Amino acid sequence: xxxxxxxxxxxxxxxxxxxxxxxxxxxxxxLVSLLGPSxxxxxxxxxxxxxxMTPTEGTIELDGQVIxxxxxxxxxxxxQMSMIFQSYAIWPNMTVAENVGFGLKVRKVKEEESRRRVxxxxxxxxxxxxxxxxPAELSGGQQQRVALxxxxxxxxxxxxxxxxxxxxxxxxxEEMRFEIRRLHDEFRITTVYVTHDQAEAMVTSDRIAxxxxxxxxxxxxxxxxYGRPQTRFVAGFIGRTNFVEGKLNGETVHFDGxxxxxxxxxxxxxxxxxxxxxxIRPQSIHLLRQKSGDxxxxxxxxxxxxxxxxxxxxxxxxxxxxAAQPLRVTARxxxxxxxxxxxxxxxxxxxxxxxx
Amino acid sequence: xxxEALTAGAPRRKAAVARPAGGPGFGRWWRxxxxxxxxxxxxxxxxxxxxxxxxxxxxxxxxxxxxxTFTLANxxxxxxxxxxxxxxxxxLVLGVSAASLCLVFGVPLAWALSRTDMPGKGLVWVxxxxxxxxxxYLGAVGWILLAGPNAGWLNRLAVELTGMDSGPFxxxxxxxxxxVIACYSFPYVFVFTKSALDLVSSEMEDAAxxxxxxxxxxxxxxxxxxxxxxxxxxxILVFLEAIALFGSPALLALPGRFQVVTTQLWQFFEFPxxxxxxxxxxxxxxxxxIFLFWLQRRLIHRKGYASLTGKGGERRPIPxxxxxxxxxxxxxxxxxxxxxxxxxxxxxxxxxxxWGRGFTLDNxxxxxxxxxxxxxxxxxxxxxxxxxxxxxxxxxxxxLALCVAYIVNRELVSRKVGNILSFLTMAPFVIPGIVLAIxxxxxxxxxxxxxxxxxxxxxxxxxxxxxxxAYANSNAAIRSINPELEDAVRILGGTRFTAIRRVVAPxxxxxxxxxxILVFxxxxxxxxxxxxxxxxxxxxxxVLLFDKSDEGNFEMLAAIGLILVxxxxxxxxxxxxxxxxxxxxxxxxx
Numbered sequence: 001x002x003x004x005x006x007x008x009x010x011x012x013x014x015x016x017x018x019x020x021x022x023x024x025x026x027x028x029x030x031l032v033s034l035l036g037p038s039x040x041x042x043x044x045x046x047x048x049x050x051x052x053m054t055p056t057e058g059t060i061e062l063d064g065q066v067i068x069x070x071x072x073x074x075x076x077x078x079x080q081m082s083m084i085f086q087s088y089a090i091w092p093n094m095t096v097a098e099n100v101g102f103g104l105k106v107r108k109v110k111e112e113e114s115r116r117r118v119x120x121x122x123x124x125x126x127x128x129x130x131x132x133x134x135p136a137e138l139s140g141g142q143q144q145r146v147a148l149x150x151x152x153x154x155x156x157x158x159x160x161x162x163x164x165x166x167x168x169x170x171x172x173x174e175e176m177r178f179e180i181r182r183l184h185d186e187f188r189i190t191t192v193y194v195t196h197d198q199a200e201a202m203v204t205s206d207r208i209a210x211x212x213x214x215x216x217x218x219x220x221x222x223x224x225x226y227g228r229p230q231t232r233f234v235a236g237f238i239g240r241t242n243f244v245e246g247k248l249n250g251e252t253v254h255f256d257g258x259x260x261x262x263x264x265x266x267x268x269x270x271x272x273x274x275x276x277x278x279x280i281r282p283q284s285i286h287l288l289r290q291k292s293g294d295x296x297x298x299x300x301x302x303x304x305x306x307x308x309x310x311x312x313x314x315x316x317x318x319x320x321x322x323a324a325q326p327l328r329v330t331a332r333x334x335x336x337x338x339x340x341x342x343x344x345x346x347x348x349x350x351x352x353x354x355x356x
Numbered sequence: 357x358x359x360e361a362l363t364a365g366a367p368r369r370k371a372a373v374a375r376p377a378g379g380p381g382f383g384r385w386w387r388x389x390x391x392x393x394x395x396x397x398x399x400x401x402x403x404x405x406x407x408x409x410x411x412x413x414x415x416x417x418x419x420x421x422x423x424x425t426f427t428l429a430n431x432x433x434x435x436x437x438x439x440x441x442x443x444x445x446x447x448l449v450l451g452v453s454a455a456s457l458c459l460v461f462g463v464p465l466a467w468a469l470s471r472t473d474m475p476g477k478g479l480v481w482v483x484x485x486x487x488x489x490x491x492x493y494l495g496a497v498g499w500i501l502l503a504g505p506n507a508g509w510l511n512r513l514a515v516e517l518t519g520m521d522s523g524p525f526x527x528x529x530x531x532x533x534x535x536v537i538a539c540y541s542f543p544y545v546f547v548f549t550k551s552a553l554d555l556v557s558s559e560m561e562d563a564a565x566x567x568x569x570x571x572x573x574x575x576x577x578x579x580x581x582x583x584x585x586x587x588x589x590x591x592i593l594v595f596l597e598a599i600a601l602f603g604s605p606a607l608l609a610l611p612g613r614f615q616v617v618t619t620q621l622w623q624f625f626e627f628p629x630x631x632x633x634x635x636x637x638x639x640x641x642x643x644x645x646i647f648l649f650w651l652q653r654r655l656i657h658r659k660g661y662a663s664l665t666g667k668g669g670e671r672r673p674i675p676x677x678x679x680x681x682x683x684x685x686x687x688x689x690x691x692x693x694x695x696x697x698x699x700x701x702x703x704x705x706x707x708x709x710x711w712g713r714g715f716t717l718d719n720x721x722x723x724x725x726x727x728x729x730x731x732x733x734x735x736x737x738x739x740x741x742x743x744x745x746x747x748x749x750x751x752x753x754x755x756l757a758l759c760v761a762y763i764v765n766r767e768l769v770s771r772k773v774g775n776i777l778s779f780l781t782m783a784p785f786v787i788p789g790i791v792l793a794i795x796x797x798x799x800x801x802x803x804x805x806x807x808x809x810x811x812x813x814x815x816x817x818x819x820x821x822x823x824x825x826a827y828a829n830s831n832a833a834i835r836s837i838n839p840e841l842e843d844a845v846r847i848l849g850g851t852r853f854t855a856i857r858r859v860v861a862p863x864x865x866x867x868x869x870x871x872x873i874l875v876f877x878x879x880x881x882x883x884x885x886x887x888x889x890x891x892x893x894x895x896x897x898x899v900l901l902f903d904k905s906d907e908g909n910f911e912m913l914a915a916i917g918l919i920l921v922x923x924x925x926x927x928x929x930x931x932x933x934x935x936x937x938x939x940x941x942x943x944x945x946x
Contacts, residue, residue, distance in 0.1 A: 050847055072388045076846040077854075089844035093862040102858075103848035154848060 002157040002190050003028050004049070008058035011044050018044040020214040022058070026158075029188035031181075032219075033201035036211035037237070042194045045211075046160055049192060050083055051076035062157060077106075082151035083160040086167065088143045090135040096146050097122070097131040103154035121153040124183070141172045148180070152187055159191040165200060177203040198238050202226075210234050232355050235279040242280045242327050243355070248272050257320025258300035264349035277355045282330040284351035287316065287337060288344040300345050302327070304337050318345055396768055399759040400777065405805075406756075406820040407780050410795030411787070417798040418635035430632035443615035444640060447599045450534060450616055454598040455591045457538035461690045462545025463580075463587060468687055470553035471579065473673040474680045476688070483691035484543050489924050490698065491881040492540040493603025493902065494917040498698025499536050500607065501705060501910060503527040507712060509701060528612035533605060537598050539694035544597070545590040552586035553579065558672045571674055585655045592652040596645050600788035602884035603898070607905055617641050618790050618884065625888060631798055638791045649786040705914035724915040735912075738895040739919065745811060745896060746879035749818030750826075750872045756819070757781060757826035758868065761834045762856075766842075778827070785824035792821055793888035809891045817885045822875040829871035833864045866934050873931045877924050 009022040019041040026032050034042035047053040049060060051073055060068035067074040082103065090099055097118055104114040122128045125145040135143055144164065151159055164180070165173045181204045184191060195201050201208045202222040209219040210233070218230045229235035232243065246255040251262045253276050262272060291299055305326050306317035314335060317326040327345065337343055421427045434440060468474045469481065490498075503510050503525035511523020526532060556579055564574040580587075602618040609619055617637070624634040676683060705711035706724055713719045728735040760781045764774040784792060796817045800807040807813040837860060845855035861868075883898040890899050901916045 050843075052843060052846075072385065074388050075851075076843070077849050077851050078387065079847070080849070081847055083844065083847040085840040085844060087838050087840050089838065089840035091841060091844070091859050093859065102845070102850075106845075106849040106854065150844075150848070160847070 002063045004158055004190055004192070005061040006045075006049070006058070007061065009045065009048060009055045009060065010057035011041070011048060011053065012056045017214055019048070019055075022214075022216060024209055024216070024219065026190050026192065029190055031184050031191040031193060031204060031206045033193040033195055033205040033208045034211055035195055035198060035201040035208050035237075038196055040211040041214040042196075042211050043162055046083075046162055046192060046194045049158070050081060050160055051079050080157040081160060082154055082156035084147045084151050084162065084164045086163045088147040088164075088167075090138075090143050090146050090150075092135050095132050095134055096127060096138070099135070099146055100150045100153055103150065107154060117153055118149075121149045124152075124186070125149045125179075140168055141176065144168065144176060145179075148183060152183060152189065155187075156189060159189045161191065161193045161195075163194055163196065165195070165197070173197075173200070180204050210237060212237075227351070228353055229279060230356065232277065232279075235353065235355055240282055240328065242282065242285075242325075244278050244280060244323075244325075244327075246276045246278060248274050248276055253278075256323035257302065258345075258347070260347070260349055260352070265352055265354055272354065279353045279355055280327070280347060281351055282315075282328045284348040285318075285327060285329045286346045286348070287318070287329055287331055287335060288346055291344045292346055299347075302343060302345060304339050304341050304343060307337070307339060309333075318343065320345075393768075395759070396763050399756060399763065402756060403760065403777065403780050406816060406823070407783055410792065410799045410820070411783075413799035414635050414638065414791070414795035417632050418639065420632055422632070427632075430630075430636040433630070433633045434637040439615065440620060440637065443617055443620040446530070446609075446614060447617040447641075449530070450537070450605075451595040451599040453530075453534040454537040454541060455595040457534060458542040458545045458594045459587065459591060461538060461542035461694070462590070463549050464683070465542075465687050465690060466546045466549035466553060467575070467580070468683050470550045471556075471575070471674050472676050472680070472683065474676060474683050474687070476684050480684075480687045480691060483688075483695045484546055485928075486695045486699070487540060487691075488543050489921055489928065490540065490695070491603070491883075491898070491917070491920055492537065492601060493607060493883055493898070494702065494920065495540045495694070495698050496536050496604040496607045497901075497905070497910070497913050497917060498702045499527050499532070499539075501701040501711065501914075502697060503532065526612075528608055530609075530612070530614065532612070533608045536604055536608060537601060539698075540604075541594045541597050542690070542694065544593050545587070548586045548590035548593070549583055552583035556582050561674075575674070589652045589655045592648050592655075596648055596788075599641065600645070600790060600884065602790055602887060603902060606902065618788075621790055621794065622887065625797075629797075631794070634794050635798060638788075638794055641788055642791050645788055645791075646786050702914045702917055705910050706918045708911055711910050711914070724911045725918070728912060728915045728919065734895065735897075735900060735916065738897050738900045741811070741894060742880050742897045742920075743923075745815050745818060745894075746876050746882075748815045749822065749879045750875040752815065752819040753823050753826040753875045754830065754868055754871050757823055757830040757871070758834070758864075761827060761830040762860075765831070765834045766839060778831075781827045782824045784820050784822075787821075789821055789882065789884035790888070793817060793885035796820075796885070797888055808889070809894075811894050813889045814886060814894055814896070817889055818879045818882060821882065821885055822878055825878070826871050826875050829867060829874060833867040833871070834860075836867075837863055870931055870934050873927050873934075877927055880923050881920055 004026040006022055006024045009019055010017065011019040022041075022045055024032065034045060036042050044053065048055050048068060051068065054070065054073040055068055056070055058069075059066050062079070067079060091102070094102065100121060101114055101118045104117060109117070118131075119128065122131055125148055127142065127145050127149065130138065130142065135146065138146065147164070161180070165176050168176060177200055180193075184204070193201070193204055205222060207219060207221055208225055210217045210225065212233045218225060218234045220228075225234065226238050229238060235241050235243070244255050246253040246259075248262070253260050253262060253265065253272070255278070265272070265276075265278070291301075300320055302318045302320040304316055305319040308315045311333070313333065314331040316329045316331060316337065318329055319326045329345065331337075418430050419426055419428070421429065465480065465484070469477050500508070502508050503523075505511065505526045505528065506522060508523065508525060508527065511525050514520060514523045514525070527536065560578055560582065561574050564578045565571075569577070599617060602622065605616045605619050606622065609616055615623075617640075621634050621637060624630045624637060701711075704715060707721065708719050709721050709723070710719070729739060730736060760777050763769055764778050767774065769777070787795075796813060797808065799805070800813055800816075807816070841859050841863075842852070842855040845859055846852065850858065881898055882896075883902060886896055886899050887902065890896065897916050897920055901913055901920075904913050904916070
């Protein structure tokens, strides 16, 4: 278990800046995800941590030792880390047990202890029975477990995962998310997890670093990331949302079709600017046939412009008078409204987020 | 503990300050250094010695007097006499005629095997593979036995049948030489054309058929034009092969009293060797070769023949009806000329007490083979040398090629350096063997690197000559391995060498063995570079075969040839087992 610090990391390929001014500190035993769309620099960052790539600016420190800096970087084999690759990178010429035991062999762990640890970890990932199989004889999920066992058995200082679940089918992916979190809870290895799938990041991570175009947008615990996104990108990338623009006028903010009191927006610190951008999650809006009496909740009248039924919920598009964009609203299956039906919307102002 | 107490104070505090930064300076540099870098540096040096140095020396020597001063006299000497210039012209005539004849042989066979329902395809296929197996100079020996003036089998047959005074055939002539070279080069045309035709989808032909074009017209106006770039590329390749060959011209042109470039080059090396003149005389051959290979690449990469790159639709053989028998007849005729007839007379000579006495049982003996392999020290040593040199060269070539392919593909050096490395590794492909040999001679006959007279100069020349074959195969092999397999080794604490030893090498075993064989086979029969670089103690079979041709001991020539063919066949069979049935014909096209 180690403390990993990335200080002002940048990486430039020719003209292209893949990573810019990346700062992140992982506490001992913490699991942090790098989440972002493809091409945002998250894999580049991971490969710099692993030592396969040297940063063009900044340093990476492991337990106070500089392991990467421009022009000089400790080779990956000396970093005491381990990594799970997108392709799993299970060596096809070795059996399951040989794959898992490889790192111990390289580290010159005694034969006997090595065998004991391999057996132990294979039981943990439920592969004990398959120890003498070759990778070609395993399913995708089993190969994934071999990769996990192989990385964990060496008790690495830092565990790195590069989109480890992207090659699995949907059901297995969901199962493996919990598996990865379970193993993390059991072994508490400092972990960096790269993914483009927000659900994966939310299930597995202690904290998530959302990346966009080589920069970190926000680092936070999953709950805060969804509930209090700090940038427009984060609000749009984590879950679905409505962006609405309003104007501050005295104590009230006026949006197209409705208005909210300044207090209700619950802004800490400095006051609101004149032009306000707010994110409203679709499930923080309720649809009603009659106007509710609760004055704390913002109210407006509109009509159903479009609707889709997705089994678990309804997806309504509600047109408000004077608004160019309809509001998207998620409703429970039994809340049925017809097309063009007039409805009242009620917004839970506690869930509104002002984007800066 | 004691030490700590002793050194406590200022120095220790300084160290403690420096520590968190990772201890800059030599210690950190050493820890952070990727030690495998030395091996890559070594590979680059070897490449320079094998490829750059000989070519550079060739150029320098062509402008030098024996004492090392600058001169243009070598060029004056090389191009002043009319017979030297005539030899250049002869080579051009030879190249164009042989390449044209190759088209006549190769294109119909490729079309028949690729597009039609002709019977007997398997037999034709095997004979073409057989033609690949016969070294060209052995084919020439076969045709000397068949069509030598007076004594050749075909001439004797003609005299017998017609009662003429002398037979009509004389293989010691320009037409004879063109014919023999075409017989052993047409497989290149066949392979190129066939792989292009294999990619033309039947829908292309259907489209012409439905517009009212018959099968013949469709073939001539649609199918063959689609394969035209490939056919042209093959034409160029065969042209270059024909002008760079040494063995067949030396066996046929010298007795026929005419010269081509390669035989002329060899004569410049007769004692005392005029290396400078030879180097000057080799320049046109080198320049033409480089230019035409460049042209050939452009032809192959030309856009607009999209149908050749796509997977194409379904392919159906064209029904030939009663025309299938004449076509089969033609295919077998070509195979007779190139494979069956020469092989029969060579086997006869190798197993005969005297080949002229004919195909009778009492003429049969195993003495020639026994004598060659076991009794005669010269041929026995040459057989051993052939194996050893070819094996060593194949080992070196594959190792070096693998190193370079690895460096380039894993981007261990900058992309620019990588491009230079792969260019250097592929460069020997465009250098005729004979030119390379003169370069080696010029570079390594004097100190500091005196290799002439040792086995090393042959081994290294072979290594260089066949490096491109090894590289093309190693490159494909490395590309088939996901780099993450190696990254996984490294992040778990193994070095790059551990990764190569434990993961890359085991995974590449088969394809590297295949690459080894693909270098080993041509190296066992290489003549054009060996003839300039061998010495008394480093004879190989090909050189011996050529030397013995003067004595007219065709029984022994044939025996040596058969041994070479046997070696080749054994290794091709091993190659089949490792890499599948068409590995030779497929690779030849790559």
